[in-house]
Amino acid sequence: MPLKIGDKAPLFELYSHEKNAVKLDDYRGRRLLVLFFPLAFTGTCTEELCTMRDALSEYNSLETDIVAISVDSVFTLERFRAAEGLNFPLLSDFNKEVSRQYGALYDTFVLGMEGVSKRAAFVVDEEGVIRYTEVLASAGDQPDYSAIKATLTALA
Numbered sequence: 001m002p003l004k005i006g007d008k009a010p011l012f013e014l015y016s017h018e019k020n021a022v023k024l025d026d027y028r029g030r031r032l033l034v035l036f037f038p039l040a041f042t043g044t045c046t047e048e049l050c051t052m053r054d055a056l057s058e059y060n061s062l063e064t065d066i067v068a069i070s071v072d073s074v075f076t077l078e079r080f081r082a083a084e085g086l087n088f089p090l091l092s093d094f095n096k097e098v099s100r101q102y103g104a105l106y107d108t109f110v111l112g113m114e115g116v117s118k119r120a121a122f123v124v125d126e127e128g129v130i131r132y133t134e135v136l137a138s139a140g141d142q143p144d145y146s147a148i149k150a151t152l153t154a155l156a
Contacts, residue, residue, distance in 0.1 A: 002103045003133055009034070009124045010101040014069065014091040017077040022067065022091055029126050031064040031155060033148065036104040036120040038139045040072045040080035040090075048119070048142050053086050055145075062152040069093050070117050093117065104135050119143065123151050131155060 003010075013023045024032070035052065037045040052059075052066055059066055066088040070077070077090040096115045099105040104120035121143035123132035132151040134143050 002135065003122070003130055005130055005133060007130050009122065009128050009130050010098070011128075012098040012101070014093055014098060015074050016092075017074055017081045017090045019074050019078075022089055024124070024128065027065055027067075027124070028128065031062065031126060031152060032124045033059060033064055033066045033152075034102070034122040034124060035066065035068040035143070036093075036099055036102065036117040037068055037070050038106075038116050038119060040070060040076050041083075044119070044140055044142065045070075046084060049086055049090075050084055051142070051145070052088065053084065056087050058149070059152070062149070062156055064123075064152050067091055069098060071096055071099065071115060102135075121148055123148060123155075125155055 011024050013021055016022050049068055069091045071093050073094055074092045077092055081090050093099050096105055099117040104118040106116045106118055118135055119139050120135040122130055125131050132148060
């Protein structure tokens, strides 16, 4: 069943590009924008995450942290983050458990690849409740940044 506004965000513990464990509970008391993206080093994913990089101060002013999750390995995410100068954690859902819990996992992606994260965005409030959810059918689309910012502004 897809997650909806008002649901408790599924807890997770994933490894970051720095090979540190990162938990949803690490962000308790802060707002968190959880982004899922299909694959590092691909066009739309790079564009999306660079958009977030360039807007990070705006999200920080809304007291919101950002994490981005894909099924890439921590080693790939480390290189992707460095190559693009990304300034927020990239988390590896290599085992696909968190993408599945959030309803953000393709059964079959392009070229027959199975188990790739869908592009998705979730705003999680200070208490761990989902306040915005968007799971995109097309990996070529980007989240509705205006709607995300409006949600965060309303929570401020």
